[in-house]
Amino acid sequence: MLVTRLSQWLALSTFALLTAANDDSKPWEAYINSPSSRHIRPRSIKAISGDAVIHTSPDGVYTLHMKQGSQITLDFSYVGGLLSMTTSTSESVAENDPVPHFSLAFAESPAFIRAISDDTKAVPTQDYDKALNVTVAAGSQAYAMPRERFRGGFQYVTIHAFRSVSISDVVCELGYTPSQQNPRDWEGHFWTDDDELLVRMWYAGVFTAQTNIAPPHTSRWLPQVVDGWAYNATLGVEGPMLLDGAKRDRAVWSGDLGIAGTTAFLGLGSVGLESVYYALETMFYFQNETDGMLPYSGPTTGSWRKGSKSDVYHAWVLVACFNYAIYTGNETWIDIHWDNITRGVEYVMQRLDNDVGLAEQVYDNDWARLGGGGYNSALNALNYHALASLASLAADTATERNGREQQANDWSAAAARLKTAFNTVLWDESAKLYRDNETTAGARLFPQDGNSLALLYSLTTSREQSTAVSEALTRNWNNIGPVTPELPDTISTFISSVEVLAHYAADQPGTALKLMRRTWGYMLESPLMTGTTLVEGMSANGSLAYRSMRSYNYDSTYTSLSHSWSTGPTQALSFKGVGLEIVGWKKWIFRPQPGDLKSLETAYMSPMGEFEASVQFSDKGILGWLLDATLKTPKGTSGTMDLPFRCKTVTVNGWPVSWQKPVTGGGVKRILGVGCDAPQT
Ligand SMILES: *[C@@H]1O[C@H](CO)[C@@H](O)[C@H](O)[C@H]1NC(C)=O
Ligand SMILES: *[C@@H]1O[C@H](CO)[C@@H](O)[C@H](O)[C@H]1NC(C)=O
Ligand SMILES: *[C@@H]1O[C@H](CO)[C@@H](O)[C@H](O)[C@H]1NC(C)=O
Ligand SMILES: *[C@@H]1O[C@H](CO)[C@@H](O)[C@H](O)[C@H]1NC(C)=O
Ligand SMILES: *[C@@H]1O[C@H](CO)[C@@H](O)[C@H](O)[C@H]1NC(C)=O
Ligand SMILES: *[C@@H]1O[C@H](CO)[C@@H](O)[C@H](O)[C@H]1NC(C)=O
Ligand SMILES: *[C@@H]1O[C@H](CO)[C@@H](O)[C@H](O)[C@H]1NC(C)=O
Secondary structure, X not given: OEEEOHHHHHHHOOOOOOOOOOOOOOHHHHHOOOOOOOEEOOOEEEEEEOOEEEEEOOOOOEEEEEOOOOEEEEEEEEEEEEEEEEEEEOOOOOOOOOOOOEEEEEEOOHHHOOOOOOOOOOOOOOOOOOOEEEOOOOEEEEEEOOHHHOEEEEEEEEEEEOOOEEEEEEEEEEXXXXXXXXXXXXXXXXXXXXXXXXXXXXXXXXXXXHHOEEOOOOEOOOOOOOOOOOOOEOXXXXXXXXXXXXXXXXXXXXXXXXXXXXXXXHHHOHHHHHHHHHHHHHHHHOOOOOOOOOOOEOOOOHHHHHOOOEHHHHHHHXXXXXXXXXHHOOHHHHHHHHHHHHHHHHHHHHHHOOOOOOXXXXXXOOOOOOOOOEOOHHHHHHHHHHHHHHHHHHHHXXXXXXXXXXXXXXXXXXXXXXXXHHHHHHEEOOOOEEOOOOOHHHHOOOOHHHHHHHHHOOOOOOHHHHHHHHHHHHHHEOOOOEOOOOOOOEEOHHHHHHHHHHHHHOOOHHHHHHHHHHHHHHHHHOOOOOOOOOXXXXXXXXXXXXXXXXXXXXXXXXXXXXXHHHOHHHHHHHHHHHOEEEEEOXXXXXXXXXXXXXXXXXXXXXXXXXXXXXXXXXXXXXHOEEEEEEEEOOOOOEEEXXXXXXXXXXXXOOEEEOOOOEEEOOOEEEEEEEEEOOOXX
């Protein structure tokens, strides 16, 4: 054994990290942030103070010999779960003696490494989580954290010794994605040779979603424990479930699923879909039998307890249902849940049944933005997409007896009427943006959410209008990202995820890439963050004081550093950048928008089969640009090639075709475009 103090230890810290061997043909594997085992040892010592000595065994296992008052911080890289360890002490402590042997404190951000944990309760004047005090028996003992002290997301563990104790074999048993033996088994990938930051973003997105997939009975216990924490509540329907965040709230929030569910599917495949399945089962389970309304969140939130409802989140659940249906291609699932979906759509239809054709926002709970109400643009853009997409699903799965053809007609007619009204009532020609609602107050606010959703879901009526909205949205940007007009001093990484997708939808890949590089580049580089997971949100200056004026009360230690609603770039790069996107029932589109990238590829696994695309662009001078793409799509699917630039000739497997050609799936297709216009940057 090697005995060292920190200074020596730093000089000697050459022990090997356990990293999986990288295959040269799969360079992206180096960017998978997950470990290959479910039992994780700390990777390094972050800090040490007081009278403490660390022994490091040849295979890198630490033994901490700690005297009273000493403190050691272990760096686990980003994990979540329960710790176990072996303790050894000669001091026995009487039962009523309050002074423990040591305490354990947990932190996500390097900024909050200290003897007490970061917070799972937003009260800035008090540190409610404190530390977990541990008293052990004398001699050598195995210690494991009690199940209810589950800690869903952390990077650092600070051990403070109140008495002399030796601690060895500290291991974190991972909680996330309980169905995976090997957390590095990701079924999807993304790669570009041209910009490493984008690769890191894609992988940070998937890892974030992975850390948000919870084992049952690890939701926040309410009323919240004061002085400490308890994460032993039942999440909903029993199964691994995609939640909002790793540390907290550890609940299903239906709006979040709109972004998070797609990330989980793209990166993790079956394990991701499974987690969405249980989240949606929970939403259906609690659907209101009388009016068809779907819940705002899972049953373990304060909002649930208060009976809060949300029209916007209701629509997001419907969007998540559509996504789940088209990503799985599972008709049985659709049939089982068609009544739930129908009741949900009927709730929307009823709200639209007025002179205007837009829904008035009655329950204005949302992602924490201010304002809302009236004919709110974000709500109506979401309603439009829910109606139009579920109408297409109804039409594509209609049989003579299931009545879905009529539903398809009714829902798409309502969608068409909504779209017309949306542009008549909410468009502001001088701002080139949609207003928040029809009132004077609503006309003073041009929201990031309503405008991004309007672009993403095709509420605009011309290319000029889309370009103008895309351009106008950039007026919100500061040097790290969009300061959202609907919540002052805030960069919403959730709504900015929608905005990234929106710029692609407006055929502005250059703007989308600029936004990703600026905002997600900041998140990955900031010393406040983890570097491997994506934060819930930020203040306008990039601090962790997210949502300070809206109930987070300037308590930066409360902000979640792994929150899967912030993972828009994963979806944007695969679906829009590479451009192979599942858009309907067994239907995909191939529409590459490389921006300034020359070469990019992605793959993802659906129960229908594997989707894979790689695209390469090269400038051939006076001969124009050459597009060389390979597509692999499952049998039984079909798609459209919809190149956003013109080519003199396009061939599929050597056969000349028009550049907007329907293509059937099954097998590999090589697409060559010769003499193309330069891709838009
Ligand atoms: C843990 O023990 C320390 C030392 O006795 C004490 O100051 C602290 O309040 C205890 N923390 C909790 C949460 O009980
Ligand atoms: C969860 O933990 C809290 C706090 O320790 C406790 O009051 C509660 O009974 C526990 N619930 C279950 C289901 O174990
Ligand atoms: C279900 O909907 C009905 C009709 O809108 C309403 O009166 C009732 O309170 C709702 N139930 C719950 C549990 O919210
Ligand atoms: C389709 O969905 C049903 C209902 O959720 C499920 O039982 C079945 O296993 C699914 N089929 C596939 C191939 O995943
Ligand atoms: C929705 O689904 C749940 C669970 O699958 C079911 O119990 C409930 O009756 C359904 N509600 C409606 C309105 O169809
Ligand atoms: C319209 O929007 C503004 C800004 O969000 C909000 O303050 C106002 O209350 C809304 N009007 C109505 C009628 O809800
Ligand atoms: C950043 O913004 C937060 C929230 O408004 C504020 O508390 C903090 O002082 C600001 N930091 C700097 C360095 O300006």
